[in-house]
Amino acid sequence: MKDVQGKNVLQYKQKQNLYNAITKSTIYFSGYTWEIKEPSTPVGPGPNYWSGDNVWVDENGWLHLRIRKNPVTNIWECAEVSATTNFGYGTFQWKIDGPLSTLDKNVVLGLFNYSGNDRYDEMDIEFARWGNDAWDILNYTVWPATGSLDTIPGVHTANFTMSGTYSTHRFKRTADSVVFKSMHGFQDDDTYMFENKTFTSPSTSISTLSMPILMNLWLYEGNAPSDGQSVEIVIHEFKYTPL
Template identity: 30%
Template sequence: MHRISNMLSTGFSAALVLSTLVIPVNEANAFPWSGLEWNLKDSGDAAVGPGPNVFSGDNVFVDDQNRLHMLIEDEDGDGVWRSSEIISTRAVGYGTYTMTLETPIRTFHNQAVLGFFTWSTRGRSNEMDVEIARFRGTAAGDPRLVHSLQPQSSHYAVPDLWNATFHQFVWDRSRTTFLTRPLAGAGTPIQSSFGSPPRPTNTTNLRINFWLRAGVAPAGATSPLEVIIRSVSYTPA
């Protein structure tokens, strides 16, 4: 039974009063976070897409500041690094999608991918993505940010001075437009626009995943990889 943990602090001594609220996902079927309900992706011992990777429902938790943590880790010390993914329980469609990412993009492992995207299991995939990934090389200055309306994509280098970042895409009937900017401080926003987006279906969901390119163990990593997401939102058109 896989669980999502929400650490709750009452404000007194953390050593005395820190407690854990545990929601059994196979009973509640979903956990609430940032105004939506989410299911956990768990593939057992099977490697599945993307990657392929093994996905564990244990690699997701919400902390006492209501921030989402997603991990990639070798949980059992068996050399198998398990990734994480959450899937909205409600269908989504035209509208505005936002994600506030606390983890600085420059700190991502070169093999790690963070995806914030829509996906449908029916017909065209309805895939629109904001991805943080080194898809085009790992040298300094190579792009880490991807905006895509599949199969179209634009790749961008992100300034090292950017810390927390805000990501948005707007899906309407004629275009999908993307914007990424630093959450604080100066910085020119990165923007993309793609025409002819797909139409939503009743199986289109919002997803967030954190995984390894080609499912290969992260070179040089001796501890879990982690991203922290402050919030997400979906506002229907």
């Protein structure tokens, strides 16, 4: 099942330019400035429609990402932000409030860095079943470095269950490894860790570039949630700790 899921993700990403972002405005969250994606026409990933109305920071300083059907147009619209800062080696951590283990099969939450070179220079934490309820919800992916002869990403998938809605997810990147970890609750260490995976060079080609961080909530292949419900994820904190 894991090999099939990994191939499905690869085939999907090879078919489109994922992040043809057009930005409308910026927000300030967790110490960084983020550009909001809001093109006038559908673009990838998906392709989907995107709206700045689905991105906001509340009075607590928490970032909200939402998928909802526009009440005027009846079109489902998604959310994405990208940092204006490039990040190098270090640890990237997110504290998230949301029912990640039970997201609809068509909903994808992505936390990742990306150079803009499609199918290269990317490290992903994604919560997605890619349209299939039988597939694992948690996806760790490392896409090859630009210039590498390797065109196949390293992929690890897993299922998990949550007793609440708080969880922490992080990856640490160095020149020759990417270490992913996921914990129940809000943690700054490995307490209540339920999944982890290490990708190392040379078996996995690892990018050495400094890249922006992106966060998005979107619909697989542009398909509406199968349950017809809006989705909202709250990110309490993004934290970057350089090496």
